[in-house]
Amino acid sequence: MNKQLNSTSFSLMISALNKCLFLGLLIPYMFKISKTSTFISVIVGFVISLFFFVMLLLLFNVNSNLSFVGKVKNNFSKPFSFFVTHLQIVIVIMLASMLLWRLSSFATNEYLYETPIILVVLLISLPIFYISVNNFTVLCRFNTLCFMAGLVIIIFNFIGLLPHYDVNNFKPFFTDSFGSILNSAIHYAVLTVSPVFLLTIVPKNDISDCKSFNKKMMISFVYSNIMGFLIFFTIQMSLHIDLINLYTYPAFTALKIINLSNFIDSVENISSILWYIYITLAVCMCVIYAKFSIKEFYSISNNRYEKILGIAIVIIILLIVLPIANMSYYLDKISIMKFPFYMLLILLLSYLFVLIISKLKNKS
Amino acid sequence: MKKLFVLLGCLFLLSGCFNHRELNDLAICSGLGVSYSENKYTLTLQVVNTSAFDAKSSNNNASFSVYTEEGKTIFEAINKISKELSKEITLTQLKVIIIDDSAILDNLGSLVDFLMNDLEVSLNVPVVTSLKSNPKDVLSVITPNNEINASYISSLIEVNNSKFGNAYPIELSSFFVDYLTDYNNIMLTNVELKESSDIEDNNDVLKNTDNASTLYIDNPIVFNNETVYKLNLDESIVLNTIENNINDNSLTFDCNGGNFSIMVLNSKFGFSKFENNNIYLNGNLKGTVNEYNCSWDLDDDQTLVKLENVIKNSFYDMIDNAFNKSKELKLDFLEIGKFIYNNYTDEYKKIKDVNISLVDFNIVNKISVDLTKQGNLRGDINE
Numbered sequence: 199m200n201k202q203l204n205s206t207s208f209s210l211m212i213s214a215l216n217k218c219l220f221l222g223l224l225i226p227y228m229f230k231i232s233k234t235s236t237f238i239s240v241i242v243g244f245v246i247s248l249f250f251f252v253m254l255l256l257l258f259n260v261n262s263n264l265s266f267v268g269k270v271k272n273n274f275s276k277p278f279s280f281f282v283t284h285l286q287i288v289i290v291i292m293l294a295s296m297l298l299w300r301l302s303s304f305a306t307n308e309y310l311y312e313t314p315i316i317l318v319v320l321l322i323s324l325p326i327f328y329i330s331v332n333n334f335t336v337l338c339r340f341n342t343l344c345f346m347a348g349l350v351i352i353i354f355n356f357i358g359l360l361p362h363y364d365v366n367n368f369k370p371f372f373t374d375s376f377g378s379i380l381n382s383a384i385h386y387a388v389l390t391v392s393p394v395f396l397l398t399i400v401p402k403n404d405i406s407d408c409k410s411f412n413k414k415m416m417i418s419f420v421y422s423n424i425m426g427f428l429i430f431f432t433i434q435m436s437l438h439i440d441l442i443n444l445y446t447y448p449a450f451t452a453l454k455i456i457n458l459s460n461f462i463d464s465v466e467n468i469s470s471i472l473w474y475i476y477i478t479l480a481v482c483m484c485v486i487y488a489k490f491s492i493k494e495f496y497s498i499s500n501n502r503y504e505k506i507l508g509i510a511i512v513i514i515i516l517l518i519v520l521p522i523a524n525m526s527y528y529l530d531k532i533s534i535m536k537f538p539f540y541m542l543l544i545l546l547l548s549y550l551f552v553l554i555i556s557k558l559k560n561k562s
Numbered sequence: 563m564k565k566l567f568v569l570l571g572c573l574f575l576l577s578g579c580f581n582h583r584e585l586n587d588l589a590i591c592s593g594l595g596v597s598y599s600e601n602k603y604t605l606t607l608q609v610v611n612t613s614a615f616d617a618k619s620s621n622n623n624a625s626f627s628v629y630t631e632e633g634k635t636i637f638e639a640i641n642k643i644s645k646e647l648s649k650e651i652t653l654t655q656l657k658v659i660i661i662d663d664s665a666i667l668d669n670l671g672s673l674v675d676f677l678m679n680d681l682e683v684s685l686n687v688p689v690v691t692s693l694k695s696n697p698k699d700v701l702s703v704i705t706p707n708n709e710i711n712a713s714y715i716s717s718l719i720e721v722n723n724s725k726f727g728n729a730y731p732i733e734l735s736s737f738f739v740d741y742l743t744d745y746n747n748i749m750l751t752n753v754e755l756k757e758s759s760d761i762e763d764n765n766d767v768l769k770n771t772d773n774a775s776t777l778y779i780d781n782p783i784v785f786n787n788e789t790v791y792k793l794n795l796d797e798s799i800v801l802n803t804i805e806n807n808i809n810d811n812s813l814t815f816d817c818n819g820g821n822f823s824i825m826v827l828n829s830k831f832g833f834s835k836f837e838n839n840n841i842y843l844n845g846n847l848k849g850t851v852n853e854y855n856c857s858w859d860l861d862d863d864q865t866l867v868k869l870e871n872v873i874k875n876s877f878y879d880m881i882d883n884a885f886n887k888s889k890e891l892k893l894d895f896l897e898i899g900k901f902i903y904n905n906y907t908d909e910y911k912k913i914k915d916v917n918i919s920l921v922d923f924n925i926v927n928k929i930s931v932d933l934t935k936q937g938n939l940r941g942d943i944n945e
Contacts, residue, residue, distance in 0.1 A: 366900075
């Protein structure tokens with residue numbers, strides 16, 4: 199790993215990872231389950247995710263000179279570390295495949311409906327190929343550039359939809375059951391915080407100004423969740439809940455009604471770049487995570503092998519995505535949401551397990 | 563490796579021209595009209611005549627053409643028109659959708675399904691109806707200054723809504739919500755054609771038109787499963803008042819032997835609570851006297867109070883009449899059901915059909931009126 203990383207650019211990665219599962223997954227699911235109480239679920243979900251995020255910061259402090267794989271190798275037996283590392287690699291590749299699948303089906307459903315899906319997937323994969331053969335620093339630079347673009351787009355969307363805001367869209371208040379609000383909140387917490395744990399592939403000591411690390415990470419996490427809340431809030435303020443629940447991509451549908459002074463309209467295609475940025479960054483992060491995990495577990499030091507490994511992982515992801523790319527409309531079968539949820543829950547628990555055991559071992 | 567990526571990049575980026583659509587090959591639709599009879603949709607499309615806007619050509623072509631076809635589905639009818647035009651039809655620039663009462667009452671589900679599924683139709687397009695005329699006739703009218711008819715209708719709605727309170731502007735997204743929710747009745751602005759006898763009285767209108775008809779906005783129409791009812795002007799004003807949609811409107815009231823007009827500066831109305839089968843309506847209206855022709859002395863401080871009372875009483879009467887009509891017809895055009903659902907969901911659930919139970923409700927008004935100005939004059943000119 200490179201020591202050119204600073205905590206600011208590192209912590210900004212949270213913004214993309216936190217929201218990568220929003221499009222076509224978390225947003226429609228939460229609105230379907232908790233309906234008009236979704237904004238409460240987002241707040242409760244944030245509080246739950248805060249607990250996991252503190253765990254993440256603690257995990258960074260354990261053997262801070264080692265990456266997560268290093269920590270596992272250091273504190274566990276070889277068979278167990280083999281199991282945990284490879285389980286995580288599989289989950290991360292599955293996560294990347296799912297993200298790429300959602301993004302390609304979004305592009306196909308909403309505007310490139312005449313273009314063959316293979317071409318759409320390959321087009322989206324190009325920047326992923328480029329970033330994945332490079333290291334984490336390149337990804338952070340790309341993310342820092344995109345961060346400002348993302349901020350501008352979210353604020354523009356928020357302002358653009360202002361004339362369409364209707365408080366009645368939040369009504370009736372508190373009519374959904376506590377169970378559905380909690381279900382929705384837990385999904386929010388797991389699906390937003392789990393991808394952030396992928397950052398543990400970078401040892402804390404590799405970050406140049408690690409004194410302010412915790413503070414910047416916390417600020418970035420809170421900021422990212424505020425932006426997440428703003429996205430949910432904006433959708434709910436501008437569209438009626440019955441309308442939201444009809445669309446697979448309500449975040450995109452809401453953008454369709456932007457019309458500023460009868461002059462700026464039909465900007466949904468530009469505004470939806472936001473999701474391309476977040477998902478592309480998250481897929482790249484997954485690939486880099488898998489690549490460095492393999493590299494570190496098998497102690498590969500050759501740069502050429504590392505690049506080949508990156509390309510191989512992207513090809514594996516493409517091989518998973520291409521056959522399922524046409525399966526676009528699925529959300530009515532709500533049970534399909536169980537797959538990413540349990541997958542990411544296992545990922546999250548594996549991190550927490552490693553954290554607890556490592557802490558205990560260090561104490562003893 | 564880098565060269566390979568550049569080549570790959572070129573290959574994929576240049577494929578952006580895949581399935582491209584030339585502007586000249588598109589039929590750009592500005593208006594869409596739908597009616598339904600004998601299990602068939604009649605679809606009318608108003609297509610922009612791009613050559614009419616060509617600066618080089620000196621022709622006097624109409625700015626649009628109108629095409630009508632029938633089909634078992636809307637898509638089939640669109641395809642027939644597309645075949646006739648030999649162009650691909652695009653609905654991205656739609657300015658108005660006119661839905662005939664036949665399509666609303668008989669087979670609205672398929673139409674909503676089509677509009678929701680179409681990726682090109684903007685959710686901001688105004689949706690209107692025409693009670694007396696059919697969509698084809700409305701979309702075929704040539705407007706003053708050869709303006710595109712659909713844009714003209716759109717401006718008409720805007721002007722009528724901001725000045726006269728007889729329009730009820732509904733955009734496609736709200737139309738969908740009205741269709742999806744069981745507590746809302748579908749209400750639409752009514753665009754009509756003037757009778758030829760009306761037009762003869764107004765020669766100015768004829769100066770710029772090639773057609774013997776012209777368009778106007780009539781009072782809104784409310785639809786139930788079987789019923790179609792046209793609101794009268796007072797009911798329309800009450801509806802827009804409750805929706806807080808009458809700012810800048812001019813209202814005229816009778817006074818002691820004459821009448822006076824006010825312009826509404828600010829109006830805030832709304833249902834406040836639902837208790838013991840009573841709906842409470844609170845409101846405040848601020849306005850300025852624009853024209854005065856009453857026998858009371860406007861210089862007298864008490865006159866403004868008297869005028870305020872006149873306005874207040876008129877509003878009480880208008881609201882009571884509208885509410886009673888709503889009860890009589892079992893049509894919830896004051897959107898009371900929506901208020902109860904949003905704020906008293908449990909009670910709403912007990913009431914299976916809010917329209918029927920409206921019969922048992924009473925309305926309790928509490929309205930205040932502030933006439934803050936007397937216009938430009940210091941006193942009464944008729945003094």
